[in-house]
Amino acid sequence: MVFKRKLDCLSVGFDFPNIPRAPRSCRRKVLNKRIDHDDDNTQICAIDLLALAGKILQESESSSASSNAFEEIKQEKVENCKTIKSESSDQGNSVSKPTYDISTEKCVVNSCFSFPDSDGVLERTPMSDYKKIHGLMDVGCENKNVNNGFEQGEATDRVGDGGLVTDTCNLEDATALGLQFPKSVCVGGDLKSPSTLDMTPNGSYARHGNHTNLGRKDDDEKFYSYHKLSNKFKSYRSPTIRRIRKSMSSKYWKQVPKDFGYSRADVGVKTLYRKRKSCYGYNAWQREIIYKRRRSPDRSSVVTSDGGLSSGSVSKLPKKGDTVKLSIKSFRIPELFIEVPETATVGSLKRTVMEAVSVLLSGGIRVGVLMHGKKVRDERKTLSQTGISCDENLDNLGFTLEPSPSKVPLPLCSEDPAVPTDPTSLSERSAASHMLDSGIPHADDVIDSRNIVDSNLELVPYQGDISVDEPSSDSKELVPLPELEVKALAIVPLNQKPKRTELAQRRTRRPFSVTEVEALVQAVEELGTGRWRDVKLRAFEDADHRTYVDLKDKWKTLVHTASISPQQRRGEPVPQELLDRVLRAYGYWSQHQGKHQARGASKDPDMNRGGAFESGVSV
DNA sequence: CTTAGGG
DNA sequence: CCCTAAG
Numbered sequence: 001m002v003f004k005r006k007l008d009c010l011s012v013g014f015d016f017p018n019i020p021r022a023p024r025s026c027r028r029k030v031l032n033k034r035i036d037h038d039d040d041n042t043q044i045c046a047i048d049l050l051a052l053a054g055k056i057l058q059e060s061e062s063s064s065a066s067s068n069a070f071e072e073i074k075q076e077k078v079e080n081c082k083t084i085k086s087e088s089s090d091q092g093n094s095v096s097k098p099t100y101d102i103s104t105e106k107c108v109v110n111s112c113f114s115f116p117d118s119d120g121v122l123e124r125t126p127m128s129d130y131k132k133i134h135g136l137m138d139v140g141c142e143n144k145n146v147n148n149g150f151e152q153g154e155a156t157d158r159v160g161d162g163g164l165v166t167d168t169c170n171l172e173d174a175t176a177l178g179l180q181f182p183k184s185v186c187v188g189g190d191l192k193s194p195s196t197l198d199m200t201p202n203g204s205y206a207r208h209g210n211h212t213n214l215g216r217k218d219d220d221e222k223f224y225s226y227h228k229l230s231n232k233f234k235s236y237r238s239p240t241i242r243r244i245r246k247s248m249s250s251k252y253w254k255q256v257p258k259d260f261g262y263s264r265a266d267v268g269v270k271t272l273y274r275k276r277k278s279c280y281g282y283n284a285w286q287r288e289i290i291y292k293r294r295r296s297p298d299r300s301s302v303v304t305s306d307g308g309l310s311s312g313s314v315s316k317l318p319k320k321g322d323t324v325k326l327s328i329k330s331f332r333i334p335e336l337f338i339e340v341p342e343t344a345t346v347g348s349l350k351r352t353v354m355e356a357v358s359v360l361l362s363g364g365i366r367v368g369v370l371m372h373g374k375k376v377r378d379e380r381k382t383l384s385q386t387g388i389s390c391d392e393n394l395d396n397l398g399f400t401l402e403p404s405p406s407k408v409p410l411p412l413c414s415e416d417p418a419v420p421t422d423p424t425s426l427s428e429r430s431a432a433s434h435m436l437d438s439g440i441p442h443a444d445d446v447i448d449s450r451n452i453v454d455s456n457l458e459l460v461p462y463q464g465d466i467s468v469d470e471p472s473s474d475s476k477e478l479v480p481l482p483e484l485e486v487k488a489l490a491i492v493p494l495n496q497k498p499k500r501t502e503l504a505q506r507r508t509r510r511p512f513s514v515t516e517v518e519a520l521v522q523a524v525e526e527l528g529t530g531r532w533r534d535v536k537l538r539a540f541e542d543a544d545h546r547t548y549v550d551l552k553d554k555w556k557t558l559v560h561t562a563s564i565s566p567q568q569r570r571g572e573p574v575p576q577e578l579l580d581r582v583l584r585a586y587g588y589w590s591q592h593q594g595k596h597q598a599r600g601a602s603k604d605p606d607m608n609r610g611g612a613f614e615s616g617v618s619v
Numbered sequence: 620c621t622t623a624g625g626g
Numbered sequence: 627c628c629c630t631a632a633g
Contacts, residue, residue: 506627533621548621553627556624 324383328399344505370398510545512554517574520551521558521581529555529589558582 338356340349369376371387383389388397512520523539532548540546561569562579 509627530622532623550627552623 322384322389324388326397341505348505367399373398507545511571514572514574514578516540516543516546517554517558517578520554521578521585523551524555524589525581525585528592529586555582559586562586 338349338352340352344352369386369388376386378386519539520535523535527534527538532552535551536546536548540551558574558579559582561574562582566573566576
């Protein structure tokens with residue numbers, strides 16, 4: 001037994017090894033450990049962002065009036081450009097064109113400075129004049145043509161963000177051709193180089209870009225790029241992003257399924273914590289994936305079927321033949337129902353979210369296909385048979401995320417989701433653990449977490465086509481979605497009476513005062529180290545915030561503290577005298593474990609006190 | 620609920 | 627301090 005080992009150590013003369021203090025917040029580590037599988041963390045974030053982006057895109061496209069929150073995501077990057085822009089502007093930019101991207105200038109600048117002196121033109125032409133002469137600002141909108149022309153040129157390499165280094169080409173010719181653009185830009189309407197767009201005037205690409213080929217093999221990526229970049233431009237025009245995002249956020253929060261019992265709008269970010277434990281409910285796992293349908297290349301119409309509960313978005317990309325192209329631009333993690341007390345820190349909120357996400361993913365998920373709101377059970381059916389074809393209106397096509405069959409046995413507590421959480425009646429920790437036990441994956445599940453995450457990521461847009469076909473299983477027609485399935489992962493804390501919201505958090509740390517330590521040592525000397533309840537009653541009867549577990553823990557740390565060098569100790573210093581007593585009592589009770597306990601308790605405290613040490617232990 | 624220990 | 631497995 002561990003105790004024994006320590007005992008041995010003690011008998012050797014309290015020669016405790018100087019064990020470095022273990023990290024305090026292990027809990028945090030545990031949490032991270034559970035989720036931080038390599039890049040999982042990042043990946044999950046990515047999913048989220050993509051989701052948000054996708055969502056926003058849908059909205060921004062369907063409503064020109066709506067602000068584009070996605071811009072915020074790009075805000076930072078844009079900032080960089082702005083900086084550059086302002087700098088180059090100072091160099092003589094007299095162009096009147098509004099917001100052409102700085103990259104263009106950047107490119108120009110590079111070109112200028114990269115050309116050998118012998119190239120003449122540049123060498124003799126001031127920057128400002130250079131620009132005026134060549135009308136660089138107009139090239140942006142014609143990059144496509146320019147590029148085609150440029151492609152015929154030679155001896156030109158791109159440098160960095162489109163910077164050009166031309167060794168031998170004719171400067172004037174090159175300029176005329178739009179040298180400032182990377183040749184890989186928009187060739188044939190394909191988006192090949194994201195950096196390309198940086199050189200495009202505000203939104204020009206959106207208008208001039210040719211999306212006719214979006215239905216091809218690697219369209220997903222292009223499509224994504226397109227949105228990503230086109231939105232980047234918009235950011236110039238719409239600075240008030242934070243607000244937008246915020247509103248969007250709340251908007252989504254409000255999108256609560258009826259079957260959940262109560263609307264999120266009503267509840268807001270509720271606290272399902274029970275004693276510092278967080279609960280997250282995933283109401284319907286079966287979230288219809290929003291998908292957008294592209295009726296024409298120039299996005300003349302984008303229909304968004306939004307139930308507010310979508311977990312992703314899909315785009316149908318027109319295509320000739322019988323191919324049905326679907327592009328799931330993003331998968332939004334199914335709703336996470338997280339509640340945190342207002343007093344919780346942002347950090348704890350983040351951890352809670354992470355935990356919720358990990359739980360969500362660790363359960364195992366799979367994709368389901370919905371047509372007209374009904375689940376397509378027969379996986380052997382062809383898409384066309386199912387009604388999924390490029391000719392069909394795919395407005396009714398959707399995807400769902402479902403809990404993996406074999407996993408997640410449906411814990412739950414979903415008997416009465418409507419039960420409002422009463423902050424004053426939360427049950428004790430036992431209840432909390434209970435709930436968590438059912439909600440949090442078990443060891444094996446956790447192990448699968450990573451895989452699940454990975455597989456989930458496969459659904460992310462630019463990572464490839466989504467496979468609508470799945471290995472077959474049983475066959476049935478379109479069947480209504482069983483309500484049960486919808487709630488599969490709905491982990492809602494109910495049978496627990498909400499407790500004081502404050503307790504949701506980890507108890508505030510309350511370092512033991514010297515007085516308390518003294519009392520503790522005193523009690524342990526008398527009662528031993530195996531009767532914490534008694535210690536509590538004797539010395540901390542009125543200290544409600546000190547549980548016997550706390551006392552036990554404190555004793556543990558005291559023993560440790562006493563065994564390390566004073567330099568390694570932290571916090572309010574405990575008198576050495578007390579520490580000595582700690583070690584003495586520790587040694588004593590270690591050797592007399594069990595023997596004196598019962599006896600000591602029955603005996604007169606005063607007699608028991610001290611006597612045991614003098615007579616029983618020789619330190 | 621308590622203990623005993625690991626986190 | 628927290629969390630839990632064991633009594």
